[in-house]
Amino acid sequence: MKTILTGLAALALAIPAHAQEQAATAPSPNEIVAAAAPDEWVRIAPEDLLVMTLAPDADGNARQVVIQLMPPPFSQGWVHNIRLFARSGWYDGISVNRVQDNYVVQWGDPNYDNPEATGAVKPLPEGLKVMGESDYKTNIIGDDLLKRSRMPDPYAGWTTFIEGWPVGAEIKTVHTRDYEAWPVHCYGMVGVGRNYSPDTGSGAELYTVIGHAPRHLDRNIALVGRVIEGMEHLSSLPRGKGELGFYADFEKDKRTPILSVRVASDIAQFPQPTFEYLNTESESFARYAAARANRRDAFFIVPAGGADICNIPVPVRRVVSE
Amino acid sequence: MKTILTGLAALALAIPAHAQEQAATAPSPNEIVAAAAPDEWVRIAPEDLLVMTLAPDADGNARQVVIQLMPPPFSQGWVHNIRLFARSGWYDGISVNRVQDNYVVQWGDPNYDNPEATGAVKPLPEGLKVMGESDYKTNIIGDDLLKRSRMPDPYAGWTTFIEGWPVGAEIKTVHTRDYEAWPVHCYGMVGVGRNYSPDTGSGAELYTVIGHAPRHLDRNIALVGRVIEGMEHLSSLPRGKGELGFYADFEKDKRTPILSVRVASDIAQFPQPTFEYLNTESESFARYAAARANRRDAFFIVPAGGADICNIPVPVRRVVSE
Numbered sequence: 001m002k003t004i005l006t007g008l009a010a011l012a013l014a015i016p017a018h019a020q021e022q023a024a025t026a027p028s029p030n031e032i033v034a035a036a037a038p039d040e041w042v043r044i045a046p047e048d049l050l051v052m053t054l055a056p057d058a059d060g061n062a063r064q065v066v067i068q069l070m071p072p073p074f075s076q077g078w079v080h081n082i083r084l085f086a087r088s089g090w091y092d093g094i095s096v097n098r099v100q101d102n103y104v105v106q107w108g109d110p111n112y113d114n115p116e117a118t119g120a121v122k123p124l125p126e127g128l129k130v131m132g133e134s135d136y137k138t139n140i141i142g143d144d145l146l147k148r149s150r151m152p153d154p155y156a157g158w159t160t161f162i163e164g165w166p167v168g169a170e171i172k173t174v175h176t177r178d179y180e181a182w183p184v185h186c187y188g189m190v191g192v193g194r195n196y197s198p199d200t201g202s203g204a205e206l207y208t209v210i211g212h213a214p215r216h217l218d219r220n221i222a223l224v225g226r227v228i229e230g231m232e233h234l235s236s237l238p239r240g241k242g243e244l245g246f247y248a249d250f251e252k253d254k255r256t257p258i259l260s261v262r263v264a265s266d267i268a269q270f271p272q273p274t275f276e277y278l279n280t281e282s283e284s285f286a287r288y289a290a291a292r293a294n295r296r297d298a299f300f301i302v303p304a305g306g307a308d309i310c311n312i313p314v315p316v317r318r319v320v321s322e
Numbered sequence: 323m324k325t326i327l328t329g330l331a332a333l334a335l336a337i338p339a340h341a342q343e344q345a346a347t348a349p350s351p352n353e354i355v356a357a358a359a360p361d362e363w364v365r366i367a368p369e370d371l372l373v374m375t376l377a378p379d380a381d382g383n384a385r386q387v388v389i390q391l392m393p394p395p396f397s398q399g400w401v402h403n404i405r406l407f408a409r410s411g412w413y414d415g416i417s418v419n420r421v422q423d424n425y426v427v428q429w430g431d432p433n434y435d436n437p438e439a440t441g442a443v444k445p446l447p448e449g450l451k452v453m454g455e456s457d458y459k460t461n462i463i464g465d466d467l468l469k470r471s472r473m474p475d476p477y478a479g480w481t482t483f484i485e486g487w488p489v490g491a492e493i494k495t496v497h498t499r500d501y502e503a504w505p506v507h508c509y510g511m512v513g514v515g516r517n518y519s520p521d522t523g524s525g526a527e528l529y530t531v532i533g534h535a536p537r538h539l540d541r542n543i544a545l546v547g548r549v550i551e552g553m554e555h556l557s558s559l560p561r562g563k564g565e566l567g568f569y570a571d572f573e574k575d576k577r578t579p580i581l582s583v584r585v586a587s588d589i590a591q592f593p594q595p596t597f598e599y600l601n602t603e604s605e606s607f608a609r610y611a612a613a614r615a616n617r618r619d620a621f622f623i624v625p626a627g628g629a630d631i632c633n634i635p636v637p638v639r640r641v642v643s644e
């Protein structure tokens with residue numbers, strides 16, 4: 001087995017020889033992650049992985065996006081629906097219909113809710129759960145959240161990590177230790193498109209964040225997962241010229257077809273895609289988060305003294321069998 | 323004269339008829355900006371506008387990016403250099419060499435500091451200022467900063483807006499009211515690539531932020547401006563497969579040529595591009611910022627209660643002459 005680390009690097013040009021010889025004063029966040037012990041990594045259940053295959057790009061290159069679905073207690077009704085959409089083949093043949101710069105990429109049925117549509121709307125599968133606004137957040141009772149390291153946050157409440165996910169939280173009742181917690185809109189997080197409240201969306205329309213964290217959406221839209229591989233296939237798509245970044249009628253050939261979406265545990269082909277995340281309660285994660293907030297590796301002069309939760313992306317790596 | 327507003331919109335599908343009839347409970351941030359009085363807008367000096375023309379895209383469409391340079395007191399040595407690079411034609415014929423997902427797009431001389439380069443490094447023009455690490459921030463003395471609305475910030479110090487720019491600030495000496503202030507790394511901000519400290523870069527290599535605000539770079543790299551039009555031509559470029567998102571040797575045809583960079587005041591063609599920003603000390607900006615932090619327009623259920631400075635982009639609009 002070997003592992004490949006994704007993401008995360010410092011801003012520098014190609015490093016000249018004299019700089020490479022300069023000793024770093026402290027390990028970088030990447031070096032801390034690379035040195036994490038094997039038992040600090042947590043395997044992601046194959047049932048929680050979606051493999052989305054886009055049509056090949058203009059040069060014929062394959063494009064695959066892997067999404068990690070959220071574990072309990074968050075958004076499980078929508079996660080149920082999303083597995084149902086995937087397993088019934090409903091997502092096969094839909095497309096990316098919206099790319100709004102510094103905001104979201106959104107995919108779904110191109111004929112749904114589209115005044116310019118010429119085709120029929122795809123009927124939804126049986127067995128979908130109907131979710132409500134109260135499901136955007138979760139009640140958690142106990143001392144557990146109190147023990148975690150909390151980060152100050154310009155938005156309501158405070159932020160922390162729960163089982164590998166960035167969340168906001170707020171105490172509701174002090175004497176019962178009753179909290180509300182909710183996932184937050186960081187880069188690459190995947191959510192459920194909806195119309196005006198009280199509609200909360202079924203999971204037929206999904207989006208991912210491709211810009212600065214739109215945290216005002218927290219507790220207003222359901223988050224169900226995050227892109228853990230192939231994000232660049234979505235974030236580099238041409239921006240739509242229609243309202244809200246939808247592809248306008250004159251450019252509908254820019255819609256990227258989605259050939260298939262599969263739950264990884266249903267894929268017969270060996271090896272199934274396998275991923276791990278760095279346990280957010282591990283010693284290495286704590287050191288990594290502290291280093292993100294206070295960069296002391298060679299490139300840096302002034303450590304920031306803090307970081308917002310979306311600038312501490314949870315390390316995820318693909319496990320490659322040999 | 324008429325004006326076109328750029329950017330900023332809510333996450334929604336195409337809006338169905340019944341929802342359009344639903345009255346919004348409060349104006350949206352966009353509606354507040356659209357209703358701002360003409361004298362709340364500030365004309366950007368043509369001397370502070372750079373027009374960067376990229377090679378046409380694969381379909382032959384023109385690609386133009388407009389950058390607003392920072393006014394005093396920030397980063398003026400680098401801004402001097404950048405005008406010098408532009409006016410001497412040095413930037414003409416360089417290319418976009420690095421696109422790292424959720425981080426930066428960087429452009430400069432493709433042969434500089436590139437171990438795989440086959441061409442010669444372009445000699446720098448005469449008259450460049452040599453900048454130091456102390457120039458990443460600015461001393462501001464007086465009561466002025468104290469009077470502004472400050473926002474709490476997970477990073478060091480606090481944040482506010484000065485003359486249309488998002489800045490971090492920190493008090494240095496209480497009795498003299500001596501502050502340090504520095505521009506912050508929001509989406510679309512433009513900075514000066516550098517190697518290891520004490521090098522601070524000349525302005526020959528520039529980058530812009532295409533992901534979540536990398537605020538750990540504040541006070542570690544010089545910020546000199548922001549992209550105010552055509553950001554999508556940079557943010558949607560294919561990500562590089564080399565280290566740090568540089569285009570690797572095998573994909574160097576992906577480098578986007580930069581045909582020219584001109585200071586707007588030097589452009590003979592009429593009309594010169596003209597832009598305005600919403601005065602960050604205006605009443606409308608205060609209402610806009612409050613609405614960004616507490617969305618109460620129709621789509622929203624729970625107002626956030628706050629926002630980080632990079633989630634309050636300063637409205638900028640092109641002024642179109644008729």
